[in-house]
Amino acid sequence: MRPIMSERELAGWEVAEPSAPLIDGVTMGGFRDRVAGGADMQVVARPEVTVVIQFGESGLAVGNPFGQNSFGGVVAGLSPGPRRVGTQRFECLEVRLSPIAAYRLLGGVPGDLRDTVADIGDVWGPAATLLRERLAETATWAGRFAVTTRFLTDRASTRSADPEVTACWYRIVASNGDVRVRDLAEFTGWSRKRVWSRFTTQVGVTPKRAAMVVRFRSAFDLLVTGHSPADVAVACGYSDQSHLHRDVSAFAGITPGALAST
Template sequence: MNDAAVTEGLTFTESEPGAFLRPYVTHLSAYTERYADPMPRRQPPFAGVVMIFGFGAPLTLDGPEGAQRLASFAGGLHDTYVDTTTTGISEGVQVNLTPLGARRLLGMPLRELANRVVPLEEVLGGWATATVARLAEAPDGAVRIALLDEALSTRIGDAPLPDRRVGWAWQRLVATRGTMSVASIAAELGWSHRHLVSRFHDQIGLAPKAAARVLRFEHASGRLRSGMSPADTAAVCGYYDQAHMNREFRAMAGVTPRGLASPPRTIG
């Protein structure tokens, strides 16, 4: 089922991924943005990998590696924010993948994408170019989503499965919202800390401790937006105290917990 909406120059259509993609894709939407003036946004980190299949004006993205202008791009798991600016008419389809979904789709160590935004063709080659061209020719957002769902399902289905043990470790972190200790995960797997970090760098992108910080931040952001006080949020989300949470928010979002605006699930 598709839901269409228009908000302040943004027209978008979103749909739940098909059954095959659901373990790998958490968000799938087609969009068109038209603004008379440049539209800046700050994109805090989230626990996934974003891909933009864009065929409109390029976005300006300013992250840990500096500023660049891209229409189609992939952003790996980040533990800090990216600033974006939309100008002109920006159009495309956005996909948010789980880290393991991105690992299977890309077939490359995700450490190479951690805290980076790169041209989509750099990680998906000619397949990305051909897919963007097909999407640009489609008549509307619903058709574009259906086309990309099919293309992603075929490509992921043809790729090897990710490491199931890393999958288990990632799901334990997700289930505990980043509060399970890395030592406990390593012990349950029978791995050394060093080996666990190595496998996370390959399959997730960030080390387990950094990935847990992102999950904790995401949980705390949701609690704050639901109306919970910063002090209670810090206690519920596993921070040492409110000062600790404040430091984490400044590092990861560039603002205090009270100052964090509702973050869109997009990097563009």
Template sequence: MVAFGGTRRGGGGGAACWEAAVGSPRAGLGGLVVGYGGFAETAAGVVVRREVPAPELVLLISLGEPLALVRDGVAVRADAALVGIGRGPVEAAHGGRQSVLEVRLSPLAAGALFGVSASEPAERIVDVGELWPGTPELVERLRADAGWAERFARVEDVLVARAERGRAADPVVAGSWRQVVDSRGDLAIGALHEHSGWSRKRMARRFRAEIGLTPKAMANLVRFEHAVDLLRRPGRRSLAEVALWCGYCDQAHFNREFKEHAGCTPTAFLAGLGLDAPGRDMAAAGRPTPRISKTGTSHPPTVE
């Protein structure tokens, strides 16, 4: 069963109140499910956040109003959405009140849980109703559940059932993916070819089909995630130290790739964290394992 990590709350009065819960998957879902998160927020008005990308799939289920998400100019409104792996940010908005259950997934889970390769939702946001026929019923049951622990357990039951019927990822690709993650993106791509025995062209094709991005693009995204983790930590290093620690050639290289993924510079990202206390605190409260994270703001939220 789900290992429930408890709920934390913050804010005060009727504005900027939030709560975040976290859970870990049972052993049977190891390698597929990274973790569960529950997030609820009440604000004074409309809130818009830019969520930075991470090297994982994210299943979002709204317990209130439909999700309002935008990626690459394409808007999606849905009660449940699968955010595919992508290199750029996703804009998320709500009208002042939201409650969302989040499941963070390895890209290796795409075939097992959704019956598609990770390349299909890559750079996109997909309405889960297109993949799971019983989505409306699941959403209604989650909304009726008493709390986060019960919701996590219900979603996990669905995931376990689907994993038992789903297809496993190619073991060679899975091993290469773990190499990229374990190195935090700081590795020579040639090492993947040597380890697998595949040609560069074959590795790029199979890796992209199973994971959603090419090995090089995924390594860049994993390295970016490591940098974001370091920037979020209390008592963080300087930007130059973070760039060096994560394997960027120099500060210009760091700034260029950071802007590609986050849509802003590292300096602007830090300014956004400082101005959006609820978003920052929910991210910190809901992610006890910072190596793989999703929520975060790269610019201040707008409140109307």
């Protein structure tokens, strides 16, 4: 019998994750700052909808160029824009959903999350507070993953993304963002206008933006492991380093060189 989760400690952090996805298209992770040193993180674009549920006593301070707000948890779309998230004591469960899963499990999200980060209370209403309380009362990560899984499945909609939209999304991911709307139209048999409209409604960003985010994330992962911007630009299909610089700055709020040196 496979273990349902793994736990490890990393430089003062307690990290846990299920050994296999509990819901199709959804991954989860648990994080606890064991030394109460606080956390200050930059939000970057991901090809997923990210939900961070803070169940400890400290709230999440979410900042942007226009100010800062305190949330009990946040939901970020594929392209949230530059944000910083900090807290005095990080105790959270993170849920990452493919946009196809998010369309079924999160109601109006991801379409309503274009270029923003929302309070989980704005997405789930009073149920978000009850979920945070349940997570705080649950003693183990395995139990918290089970609580969150039940919460998501109980709230799941009977609707699902169009098969054509789902196919377009997986084609974008498989091509690492190297696909055009006209290719997707030919692939689905839809007009370009219909592909653009239905995809944007159900995924939350345009097909072009989705492709940019997928390619950016590949570049981001290479940069943070120390690869040079020049090599990353070539590997990820950017026209040149300036093109890479524009995307990384827009999606991560930092330059490729700064990422590669972290």
